[in-house]
Amino acid sequence: MFIELDLQSETPIYAQLVDQIVEGIASGALQPGDPLPSVRRLAEDLGINLHTVNKSYNLLKQEGLLQVHRKKGVIVQPDGMPGLTEAFEEKLRRQLRSLAAAAAVRGMTEEAFAQESRSVYRNTITNRGGEQR
Amino acid sequence: MFIELDLQSETPIYAQLVDQIVEGIASGALQPGDPLPSVRRLAEDLGINLHTVNKSYNLLKQEGLLQVHRKKGVIVQPDGMPGLTEAFEEKLRRQLRSLAAAAAVRGMTEEAFAQESRSVYRNTITNRGGEQR
Amino acid sequence: MFIELDLQSETPIYAQLVDQIVEGIASGALQPGDPLPSVRRLAEDLGINLHTVNKSYNLLKQEGLLQVHRKKGVIVQPDGMPGLTEAFEEKLRRQLRSLAAAAAVRGMTEEAFAQESRSVYRNTITNRGGEQR
Amino acid sequence: MFIELDLQSETPIYAQLVDQIVEGIASGALQPGDPLPSVRRLAEDLGINLHTVNKSYNLLKQEGLLQVHRKKGVIVQPDGMPGLTEAFEEKLRRQLRSLAAAAAVRGMTEEAFAQESRSVYRNTITNRGGEQR
DNA sequence: GTGGTCTAGACCACC
DNA sequence: GTGGTCTAGACCACA
Numbered sequence: 126m127f128i129e130l131d132l133q134s135e136t137p138i139y140a141q142l143v144d145q146i147v148e149g150i151a152s153g154a155l156q157p158g159d160p161l162p163s164v165r166r167l168a169e170d171l172g173i174n175l176h177t178v179n180k181s182y183n184l185l186k187q188e189g190l191l192q193v194h195r196k197k198g199v200i201v202q203p204d205g206m207p208g209l210t211e212a213f214e215e216k217l218r219r220q221l222r223s224l225a226a227a228a229a230v231r232g233m234t235e236e237a238f239a240q241e242s243r244s245v246y247r248n249t250i251t252n253r254g255g256e257q258r
Numbered sequence: 259m260f261i262e263l264d265l266q267s268e269t270p271i272y273a274q275l276v277d278q279i280v281e282g283i284a285s286g287a288l289q290p291g292d293p294l295p296s297v298r299r300l301a302e303d304l305g306i307n308l309h310t311v312n313k314s315y316n317l318l319k320q321e322g323l324l325q326v327h328r329k330k331g332v333i334v335q336p337d338g339m340p341g342l343t344e345a346f347e348e349k350l351r352r353q354l355r356s357l358a359a360a361a362a363v364r365g366m367t368e369e370a371f372a373q374e375s376r377s378v379y380r381n382t383i384t385n386r387g388g389e390q391r
Numbered sequence: 392m393f394i395e396l397d398l399q400s401e402t403p404i405y406a407q408l409v410d411q412i413v414e415g416i417a418s419g420a421l422q423p424g425d426p427l428p429s430v431r432r433l434a435e436d437l438g439i440n441l442h443t444v445n446k447s448y449n450l451l452k453q454e455g456l457l458q459v460h461r462k463k464g465v466i467v468q469p470d471g472m473p474g475l476t477e478a479f480e481e482k483l484r485r486q487l488r489s490l491a492a493a494a495a496v497r498g499m500t501e502e503a504f505a506q507e508s509r510s511v512y513r514n515t516i517t518n519r520g521g522e523q524r
Numbered sequence: 525m526f527i528e529l530d531l532q533s534e535t536p537i538y539a540q541l542v543d544q545i546v547e548g549i550a551s552g553a554l555q556p557g558d559p560l561p562s563v564r565r566l567a568e569d570l571g572i573n574l575h576t577v578n579k580s581y582n583l584l585k586q587e588g589l590l591q592v593h594r595k596k597g598v599i600v601q602p603d604g605m606p607g608l609t610e611a612f613e614e615k616l617r618r619q620l621r622s623l624a625a626a627a628a629v630r631g632m633t634e635e636a637f638a639q640e641s642r643s644v645y646r647n648t649i650t651n652r653g654g655e656q657r
Numbered sequence: 658g659t660g661g662t663c664t665a666g667a668c669c670a671c672c
Numbered sequence: 673g674t675g676g677t678c679t680a681g682a683c684c685a686c687a
Contacts, residue, residue: 135670137677144356151359163659174679179660187453190363195531195687198659209364218378220357223277224350225379226284230323231342235379242375245351246358246368265461270671307672401685403662410622417625429674440664445675456629461672464674475630484644486623489543490616491645492550496589497608501645508641511617512624512634536686573687 127154130171138173142181150190150201151250158203161191263304271306275314283323283334284383291336294324393420396437404439408447416456416467417516424469427457529570537572541580549589549600550649557602560590 128145130138149155161167164182168175182199185191189207194200207213228238261278263271282288294315295303301311315332318324322340326332340346361371394411396404415421427433430448434441448465451457455473460466473479494504527544529537548554560581561569567577581598584590588606592598606612627637 139677144359147363148355148359151362165659176680177678180677182660192532193660195533195537195659207364209361209366213360213364214374217357217361217374220353221375221378222281222382224353225375225382226277226281227346228342228350229284229379229383230280230339231346232339233342235376235383238379239372239376241350242354242358243368243372245354246362246371249355249358250362250368266458267461271461272671310672313671405662410625413629414621414625417628431674442665443663446662448675459675461674473630475627475632479626479630480640483623483627483640486619487641487644488547488648490619491641491648492543492547493612494608494616495550495645495649496546496605497612498605499608501642501649504645505638505642507613507616508620508624509634509638511620512628512637515621515624516628516634538686576687579686 128171130173132173139177139180139184142171142178143184146181146185147190148249150206153250155201157201157206159201160197161199161201163198261304263306272310272313272317275304275311276317279314279318280323281382283339286383288334290334290339292334293330294332294334296331394433394437396439398439405443405446405450408437408444409450412447412451413456414515416472419516421467423467423472425467426463427465427467429464527570529572538576538579538583541570541577542583545580545584546589547648549605552649554600556600556605558600559596560598560600562597 128142128149130141130145132138134141146155146161155161161182162170164175164178168178171178182191182193186193186199190202192200192202192204225238228241229235233241261275263274265271267274269277279288279294288294294300297308297311297315301308304311315324315326319326323335324332325335325337358371361374362368366374394408394415396407396411398404400407412421412427421427427448428436430441430444434444437444448457448459452459452465456468458466458468458470491504494507499507527541529540531537533540535543545554545560554560560566563574563577563581567574570577581590581592585592589601590598591601591603624637627640628634632640
């Protein structure tokens with residue numbers, strides 16, 4: 126599991142962390158039940174504050190992607206992932222709408238946009254376990 | 259051209275404004291050369307701060323989607339929209355990656371994701387002519 | 392709106408704050424749409440850290456009892472309260488079970504327990520607007 | 525006597541244990557004088573730490589619900605349960621207040637709340653004899 | 658050692 | 673001025 130943060134980015138660090146962990150789960154690099162580093166450990170490894178890591182973990186916990194287990198520490202949700210709620214789909218659509226509009230204005234066709242989405246999805250989910258070609 | 263702001267959204271007002279204008283251009287509701295309300299006017303109509311509208315207009319001007327003339331006021335870029343720069347594509351991919359991962363984790367298939375993208379694009383760009391005239 | 396914290400209590404400050412605000416809403420002392428003090432202001436008034444207040448506000452926000460409004464600041468949910476979800480009822484039952492068992496063991500009858508619940512409910516919700524008799 | 529622990533609950537394990545034992549006594553599954561498993565034994569059965577069980581037993585002993593003998597081991601208080609002290613009633617009221625407010629805010633009526641309390645009490649205390657013998 | 662809580666003090670984006 | 677974010681450093685309950 127590789128985490129890269131851009132401390133200069135305008136997207137907050139905790140959000141980047143959330144994204145990367147979600148991508149890790151999506152790609153299969155993080156399997157259900159897998160333990161995550163302790164907040165302190167990860168914070169130190171990444172050179173950021175433990176509260177920042179904590180915030181990310183908590184967000185993912187309340188989204189149902191992580192569990193805080195009394196004995197095992199923080200682990201990837203083992204009891205089945207959240208599922209496609211209406212709320213999530215709405216949020217997804219809202220964000221896609223913004224991206225689609227920006228792309229369309231710059232001349233990207235519907236076909237190209239759909240293709241790009243597909244390709245990004247595939248790349249994200251494909252390198253399960255760390256294969257890389 | 260219809261603008262709706264959600265004052266309790268997490269996305270800043272200026273960004274919502276930018277999005278809505280971009281969507282207006284993408285959908286054709288706003289045609290190249292079309293005038294936009296003056297900063298003052300729009301701010302009053304929407305009940306928001308002058309600075310906020312100004313910020314949105316300036317961002318769109320920087321991106322090449324609007325022109326700001328001292329005399330004609332603000333108009334939609336008449337001299338051709340900006341193209342698909344590498345920078346834009348990179349930004350697009352980065353955001354799509356985050357969405358794709360979140361969708362994948364919740365069980366959305368590649369096909370469904372691509373289809374959703376296509377459908378959102380179509381809905382965004384399709385409302386041509388229905389809005390204003 | 393009167394808030395009293397017990398800094399020595401074992402229940403965390405942020406939780407006490409949450410409780411008191413909920414009670415304020417239940418009693419009608421806080422009406423939908425009413426503004427709450429800014430995090431800094433309330434923190435100073437209560438002599439606690441602004442992060443602690445922030446945490447309470449955020450919890451209440453994600454429960455749907457508060458809104459963070461871009462212009463009005465933090466306000467009591469004006470668009471209708473959350474409603475009785477199954478999750479809430481389950482949580483309620485779980486906590487009642489624990490209380491009921493402790494009460495029963497100490498000899499409190501079913502009637503007394505139900506009566507106590509009713510009476511506490513009434514006292515909580517009754518002094519709407521601050522009447523007090 | 526059946527004990528179920530939720531290792532990813534927010535309530536600490538020792539507190540869950542205390543609750544379950546109290547409920548066992550309330551329901552009659554555990555009768556005055558009945559023996560409880562030794563600390564070591566229960567810890568092993570539940571797969572938790574010795575200290576945790578110990579803490580629970582000690583709390584219950586302090587509250588007067590258990591007796592700990594060097595020879596007989598741990599037994600349910602045979603010499604009469606503690607009564608309804610003012611301190612207990614105060615604690616009960618404080619917790620009920622919090623629950624009542626949360627319920628009221630979500631639209632639960634006084635009647636429904638009292639009824640829920642009564643019903644939970646009854647269910648808790650009613651399962652007499654069905655558990656163990 | 659773990660997460661949870663709290664404090665103090667700082668910067669920033671937004672309005 | 674507001675809330676949001678981040679840091680640093682501390683204590684505690686839990687296991």
